[in-house]
Every structure is written in C-alpha cells, then in structure tokens.
Amino acid sequence: MFNPSRLTLARQRRGFTKTRLAMEVDVAVRSITAYEAGMTVPKGETIQRLSKILAFPDSFFFADDIEAPNPEGVSFRSLKSMTAGKRDAALGASALAIELSSWIDKGFSLPDPNLPDLQDDEPEAAAEAVRADWGLGEKPVRNVVHLLEAHGVRVFSLAEECLEVDAFSFWRNGIPYVFLNTKKSGERSRLDAAHELGHLVLHRHDLPRSRDxxxxxxxxxxxxxxxxxxxxxxxxxxxxxxxxxxxxxxWNVSVTALTYRLHELNVLTDWQYRTLFKELSTRGYRKSEPDPCQRETSQVYAKVFKLLRQEGIDKRSIAKALHVTPDEINTFMFGLAFLSIEGGNQSEVVSSSAKPNLQLVPSTRG
Known part of the structure; x- marks a missing residue:
C-alpha cells in the first residue's frame, strides 16, 4: 500500500517544496498535497516519476512509516538563519540514518549509551565530570568520533543537501545521535562533535533553544x-x-578555539585576545585552518563493513533492505568505501541470532 508519509519524507529529504515537485513530476500542486494527505493514491506511472525525481526506489513509497525527529528536540544551532527547507532536509536525512542505525543494531552488538545526565552542572564542571566518568583524566582526545562511538553515541555524517547545517544531535528512544558536517576542517569538526556531546549531557530534556x-x-x-x-x-x-x-x-583544535580557551582561562588579557584574533583574521586563519589535522571518521562503520564483506553482504543488500539507493547509504558514512563483493548473496542480511560484538576503543593519548 502506498505510504503518504514516505512521500513527504522523500520530498523534504531532497529539499523540494510541493510546488517544485509538482512541476518536476508534471502534476498539479493539489495532487501532491492529496498524495501526502492520503486522500489520493498516485498512479503507477506517477509513482515512477516520483521515484526518478526524488531518487528513491519505488519500494520506498510502500514501506512502513518512518518518523522524523521532532525539531523541538534537535540541537540545531540557529533556526533563525536556517530555512524551513534546510531544516526539513536535515530532519529527513536523520530519519533515514536512524533506519540505517536500527538495521545495524539488529545485526551487531554496539556499546550501550554511557552518557551522564548533567543538566544541573555548569559546562566546565560537566566536561570534567564526563572525562572522569569515561576515565580520560587530562589526556588529549585523539579521536572524538571514536570516543563517542565507544560510549554508545551513533555518529553520522551530514548529507550533501544539509551542508549548511554545522552539526546537530538528539536523543531517540534512549539512544544519542550526532550528525557532523564533513566539509569543515578536522579541528572544527572535532569541536562540533564535542559541542553536540555538550548538548546531549547538558540539555537532554528538550530545553528551549537559545543563545545561552x-x-x-x-x-x-x-x-x-x-x-x-x-x-x-x-x-x-x-x-x-x-x-x-x-x-x-x-589538543587537535583550531587556532581560534585555542585562543578563545586561553582567554577564558585568563592566560590572555582582553587586549592580547583582541590582538591575536585580529592577526588570525588578517592571515585568513579564521576561515582556513593552518596546518590542519586529518578529518575524523567512524570506527563502527569500518568494522561493520569489514564483517559484512566477510558474510558476502554488500552495500546494495543494505540499500535494498532499507528501500533506498546505495548512494543514500554513502551520505551517512563519512566517505568510507564499502567494496562490493562479486558473487555475494545480494539479498542476505545479517542474522540477528549471531550478533558480532564490536570492540570499540576510546581514543586518547598520553
């Protein structure tokens, strides 16, 4: 049976308005509205056009409901500077990523979430508490993404349609999710990941968004x-x-983040802080990071892909199970390659009766 909510999700995921989709598919806007409201079922040829324009297989529109996260519980940086279309595209992408995460969870035992609830703590104290709880001491964090994954956070890269969004996070059914913009420098992406960790431990209970x-x-x-x-x-x-x-x-941070932190700790006076920031701007270092570090990626997906390849399962199998295209899977995977296996069983999925227990190592260094 045709699922109207899936058409809405697909449209929003691609950043289409109803008017634009109607023009592309060559139907009236009221028809798109009727399809999404469940008042009318599109004809077969119309579904084929929708599938082509929105880049989803026909089967996508006949699968079960997918519930996008509630915007009120998502840590978008600033809704004032974000169009409704960009917000909905990001939410649509995250809904599909949750589907992928659920599929992985059925086949693999990932770490349970281990994030303290620190809503009553000051940020500095909360950071110290998380470090203590995770046994980090004062060591620099070598890989923030690996560290989050080792403590049960599901981390995904943002889809191309959502790159105007810096990063965001939310809780869903007791599981924390973080989405990162991979077009930023490695240092800025690390700070974004730590920023979203801050939201997850400080603002878990859907506090109103504000500059504070x-x-x-x-x-x-x-x-x-x-x-x-x-x-x-x-x-x-x-x-x-x-x-x-x-x-x-x-600490593998940006020069601007380090300058800000030094000022916050009174290592720099107000005058030194302003002078350094002016020089950083003059040199272009506020937009282009000098001597950048390597961008971080996921260890979960690297290990999952390796095990799946050993089982003869390729990306097309996963895409088919989720009713999406292989390219859709790519958007959430930090650019990790998933090599196809010639002659593999393309319809096989991981058996939930023998779930490999992934050993994830928190990344710190002395």
Whole structure:
C-alpha cells in the first residue's frame, strides 16, 4: 500500500517544496498535497516519476512509516538563519540514518549509551565530570568520533543537501545521535562533535533553544577538548600566532578555539585576545585552518563493513533492505568505501541470532 508519509519524507529529504515537485513530476500542486494527505493514491506511472525525481526506489513509497525527529528536540544551532527547507532536509536525512542505525543494531552488538545526565552542572564542571566518568583524566582526545562511538553515541555524517547545517544531535528512544558536517576542517569538526556531546549531557530534556544554551555547549566543548590543567601546564610565556599553531596540535583544535580557551582561562588579557584574533583574521586563519589535522571518521562503520564483506553482504543488500539507493547509504558514512563483493548473496542480511560484538576503543593519548 502506498505510504503518504514516505512521500513527504522523500520530498523534504531532497529539499523540494510541493510546488517544485509538482512541476518536476508534471502534476498539479493539489495532487501532491492529496498524495501526502492520503486522500489520493498516485498512479503507477506517477509513482515512477516520483521515484526518478526524488531518487528513491519505488519500494520506498510502500514501506512502513518512518518518523522524523521532532525539531523541538534537535540541537540545531540557529533556526533563525536556517530555512524551513534546510531544516526539513536535515530532519529527513536523520530519519533515514536512524533506519540505517536500527538495521545495524539488529545485526551487531554496539556499546550501550554511557552518557551522564548533567543538566544541573555548569559546562566546565560537566566536561570534567564526563572525562572522569569515561576515565580520560587530562589526556588529549585523539579521536572524538571514536570516543563517542565507544560510549554508545551513533555518529553520522551530514548529507550533501544539509551542508549548511554545522552539526546537530538528539536523543531517540534512549539512544544519542550526532550528525557532523564533513566539509569543515578536522579541528572544527572535532569541536562540533564535542559541542553536540555538550548538548546531549547538558540539555537532554528538550530545553528551549537559545543563545545561552549554545554558549553552554560551546564552553563544554572547549573544556572537554582542552582541560584547564592541561592547558595551564603546556602554555607559558608570550603567546603568538606561530606559537598557537604549534600548541594547537597538542589538543587537535583550531587556532581560534585555542585562543578563545586561553582567554577564558585568563592566560590572555582582553587586549592580547583582541590582538591575536585580529592577526588570525588578517592571515585568513579564521576561515582556513593552518596546518590542519586529518578529518575524523567512524570506527563502527569500518568494522561493520569489514564483517559484512566477510558474510558476502554488500552495500546494495543494505540499500535494498532499507528501500533506498546505495548512494543514500554513502551520505551517512563519512566517505568510507564499502567494496562490493562479486558473487555475494545480494539479498542476505545479517542474522540477528549471531550478533558480532564490536570492540570499540576510546581514543586518547598520553
């Protein structure tokens, strides 16, 4: 049976308005409205055109409901600067990513979520509490994505249609999800991941979005990646831009994030802070990171893909099970390659009776 909610999801996922979709499919706008309201079922040839225009298999429109996350529970940075279309595209992408996550969970035993609820803590104290709870001490975090995954967070990359969105996170059925923009520098993506961790532990209970909430998450991120005692132990003397570039590699953060943190810890005076930021702007370092680090990717999907290949299961099998295209799977996978297996069983899925237990290693360094 044709599922109207899936048409709405597909349209929003691609960033189409009803008017644009109607023009592309060559039907009246009222027809699209009727299809999505369940008042009329599109004819077979219309479904084929919808499938082609929206880049979803015909079967996608006949599968079970997919519920997109409630915008009120999603940590979008600023809805004022985000169009409704971009918001809906991001929510549509996240709904499909949740479907993929659920499929992986049926075949593999991933770590249970292990995030403390710190809604009553100040950001600095909350960052210290998470580090203590996870046994990190003052060590720099080598890979934030790996660390989050090791503690039960499901981390996905943002789809191309959603790249205007920095990053966002939410809780769904007791599972935390984080979505990261992979077009940003490695340092900025790490800060975004820590920022979203801040939302997950500080704002778990759907607090209203505000600038204060965003500042709390950003303060958490700085304190989590650059612990006070670690920074004070490594920074002394006159701070210059060349020195910042050298120091940033200790914590793999951007020069702007490090400058902000040094000012927050009173290592820099107001005048030094303004002077350094002016020089960073002049050199273009606020937009283009000097001596950038490598972008982080997922260890979960790398291990899942490896095990699936051993079972003769390729990307097309997963896409078929989820009623999407293989390219759709790619958008959430941080660009990881999933090699096709010639001669494999293309319809096979992972058996839930023998779920491999993935061993995920929290990434820190001494």
């Amino acid at each position: 909430i965003e500042r709390e998450a950003q303060r958490f991120a700085g304190a989590f990646l650059m612990p006070r005692s670690s920074v004070l132990a490594n920074v002394s003397g006159l701070v210059t831009v060349p020195k910042l570039i050298k120091l940033k590699h200790i």
